Amino acid sequence: MTCCKQTFTFADRDHPLLLDSGQNLWPVTLAYETWGELNSDKTNAILVLHAFSGDSHVASHPEDDFSDNGPGWWEAMVGSGKGIDTDKYFVICSNILGSCCGSTGPGDENPITGKRYGLDFPLVTIADMVRAQRALIDFLGIDVLYGVVGGSVGGMQVLQWCVSYPDMVRSAIPLATTMRHSALCIAFNEVARQSIMIDPKWQQGGYSDEEPPELGLAVARMIGHITYLSDQAMHRKFGRKLQGRDAFSFGFESDFQVESYLNYQGAKFVRRFDANSLLYITKAADYFDLDKEENPEINRLNSSTTKFLVISFTSDWLYPTYQSRELVQALKRNGCDVCFCEIQADCGHDAFLLPDEHLTSMISGFLEGVENSCR
Amino acid sequence: MTCCKQTFTFADRDHPLLLDSGQNLWPVTLAYETWGELNSDKTNAILVLHAFSGDSHVASHPEDDFSDNGPGWWEAMVGSGKGIDTDKYFVICSNILGSCCGSTGPGDENPITGKRYGLDFPLVTIADMVRAQRALIDFLGIDVLYGVVGGSVGGMQVLQWCVSYPDMVRSAIPLATTMRHSALCIAFNEVARQSIMIDPKWQQGGYSDEEPPELGLAVARMIGHITYLSDQAMHRKFGRKLQGRDAFSFGFESDFQVESYLNYQGAKFVRRFDANSLLYITKAADYFDLDKEENPEINRLNSSTTKFLVISFTSDWLYPTYQSRELVQALKRNGCDVCFCEIQADCGHDAFLLPDEHLTSMISGFLEGVENSCR
Numbered sequence: 248m249t250c251c252k253q254t255f256t257f258a259d260r261d262h263p264l265l266l267d268s269g270q271n272l273w274p275v276t277l278a279y280e281t282w283g284e285l286n287s288d289k290t291n292a293i294l295v296l297h298a299f300s301g302d303s304h305v306a307s308h309p310e311d312d313f314s315d316n317g318p319g320w321w322e323a324m325v326g327s328g329k330g331i332d333t334d335k336y337f338v339i340c341s342n343i344l345g346s347c348c349g350s351t352g353p354g355d356e357n358p359i360t361g362k363r364y365g366l367d368f369p370l371v372t373i374a375d376m377v378r379a380q381r382a383l384i385d386f387l388g389i390d391v392l393y394g395v396v397g398g399s400v401g402g403m404q405v406l407q408w409c410v411s412y413p414d415m416v417r418s419a420i421p422l423a424t425t426m427r428h429s430a431l432c433i434a435f436n437e438v439a440r441q442s443i444m445i446d447p448k449w450q451q452g453g454y455s456d457e458e459p460p461e462l463g464l465a466v467a468r469m470i471g472h473i474t475y476l477s478d479q480a481m482h483r484k485f486g487r488k489l490q491g492r493d494a495f496s497f498g499f500e501s502d503f504q505v506e507s508y509l510n511y512q513g514a515k516f517v518r519r520f521d522a523n524s525l526l527y528i529t530k531a532a533d534y535f536d537l538d539k540e541e542n543p544e545i546n547r548l549n550s551s552t553t554k555f556l557v558i559s560f561t562s563d564w565l566y567p568t569y570q571s572r573e574l575v576q577a578l579k580r581n582g583c584d585v586c587f588c589e590i591q592a593d594c595g596h597d598a599f600l601l602p603d604e605h606l607t608s609m610i611s612g613f614l615e616g617v618e619n620s621c622r
Numbered sequence: 623m624t625c626c627k628q629t630f631t632f633a634d635r636d637h638p639l640l641l642d643s644g645q646n647l648w649p650v651t652l653a654y655e656t657w658g659e660l661n662s663d664k665t666n667a668i669l670v671l672h673a674f675s676g677d678s679h680v681a682s683h684p685e686d687d688f689s690d691n692g693p694g695w696w697e698a699m700v701g702s703g704k705g706i707d708t709d710k711y712f713v714i715c716s717n718i719l720g721s722c723c724g725s726t727g728p729g730d731e732n733p734i735t736g737k738r739y740g741l742d743f744p745l746v747t748i749a750d751m752v753r754a755q756r757a758l759i760d761f762l763g764i765d766v767l768y769g770v771v772g773g774s775v776g777g778m779q780v781l782q783w784c785v786s787y788p789d790m791v792r793s794a795i796p797l798a799t800t801m802r803h804s805a806l807c808i809a810f811n812e813v814a815r816q817s818i819m820i821d822p823k824w825q826q827g828g829y830s831d832e833e834p835p836e837l838g839l840a841v842a843r844m845i846g847h848i849t850y851l852s853d854q855a856m857h858r859k860f861g862r863k864l865q866g867r868d869a870f871s872f873g874f875e876s877d878f879q880v881e882s883y884l885n886y887q888g889a890k891f892v893r894r895f896d897a898n899s900l901l902y903i904t905k906a907a908d909y910f911d912l913d914k915e916e917n918p919e920i921n922r923l924n925s926s927t928t929k930f931l932v933i934s935f936t937s938d939w940l941y942p943t944y945q946s947r948e949l950v951q952a953l954k955r956n957g958c959d960v961c962f963c964e965i966q967a968d969c970g971h972d973a974f975l976l977p978d979e980h981l982t983s984m985i986s987g988f989l990e991g992v993e994n995s996c997r
Contacts, residue, residue: 268872370872430856430880437881438844445837462820481805497643497745505805506812
């Protein structure tokens, strides 16, 4: 059972998905893909969760010819014989609620008005995204997930899975993530949102397919892109090299390679991503907080049997290692079985997506160890 | 001689200021203020240079009633009995070329067309800014400056002064600065510029006083503001505290204090600063490079007698300490007399502007030492 993109739809007017905001959502569609075979006792499923602008295409499929379906966003990690070995595990990757890559989001039709949701789409939380994923896992007939794995906003979903459905998660690998967004992360997200919302084409979220707020979305992506890299990586990759010229322009075109790169990344992003989805998903990430003073949800993991592998990267300044340490401390405080590793990498937050032998062997080794442990 | 804002104008069609770009500029006006008295042999003048959005008002004047002229941007450091003691020194602070606070910039009238320059204003460099300041210092009848002091983009001007006019600078204090902008700094500046240039009111720089690109400029300022703070400072100041509400809005208003703060800072900035000036000054900072491989201008300091005090701050991630160390190494390589201090501060880049006893006593002590050294 190896499948290209499929969709799963649930919830109707009488049985809507109840969201954290108190609002109802129906119908709810999730786009997902699977790799490998679910074993007969359905105990080898690994759910991979994507970061904010990702999709269900974590890796290519054996039958992909790459002509219309490029490599996946974690091609180095997921596949036959790789860190998450699709010869052994049944891998599922689901697109998140609120996104624009096949799952229900603000770009979809509001069944009540018959028009595109826009800002009428209810605000969803990380817990809401995980609620919808739970329905998909139920639909696939899986009672317990062998593993839940994801980085960045995907890592938040990993942690939310453990907190919301502790008995369904045998092992969890949150990478380059946090229990809650810092003020710095909220600040960057807010500036990205503002850059979209000041674009007159945004039209209070009511733009058409033909006239999206491309310029604002491109600037938002440029901001994001800076935060995914690091000072060192940008120095190594670009330094002060000029782009296609020997001398300064003494004008406002791109002089430096780093400027061209960011402008290119911004322009590329608007061809594949929806501006309103960016607003919704960044807000979900900002709201995420498993360690609220008044109600630390992380404490629901008290005496949980889930095995954790927490991974951070030295040059990640979006979710720095100290935030992973806080997570590890919270898990330890609750008696959880936790391994923690900080990986030396100068590529910044994006390091978790890049090929790295150390990371690969750590993940495959940890997953093997789960198999051998009793439950 | 204690003076509120004055102006100095020089250069005309026949004797223009020749810029690094090869273009001519005339007339050139600099707004400046002075504090204290120039001694009879004119040896006690200290030139203070401001950061990118600063102005000539580094401190209040004894006669200021604060009703229309608030405290200065470095009130804690400059004044009677302070780190830069106006009882001892004749302090001059000049607004920079390209700015919008009284000096010639893109918001002024182009004498050739009779219209506002806009993007017809020539691109100026840090060296051009310093050229204009040199004319002011000549006009004031000062042959040698006792000290040149400034942080951030002001620190770049300090270094440029030393390189361009080594015999005119007895001592130099570059704070929280760099010999050249890193790719990371260029990246942030480019995103700030793009956020202005996508605002339809920008009109290719040709906007009117009545309809400036306020929204784009506000977003640019928000981006800048994040880079002036630090993760720790934002955590301490805002954390995840909500603004004027007990619970999430589940909408796109500001939920968190840090969002309100940034939006407030953005809105405040547009009332005092010009969008085109931001474009010009950020570009000047990006172009700045005293250590170019093909021509390291810093080597002009070989056997210079200027005494240097280089200061960095631990949590400054815009111009991190390693960049000050590179500067110190370049100065040492050239046999310069250099003191270096990294100050423990968790406030980020803005730390140089904040009251700090350690910083104050270091600067006053260093300046006293210069007096006692022979030349």
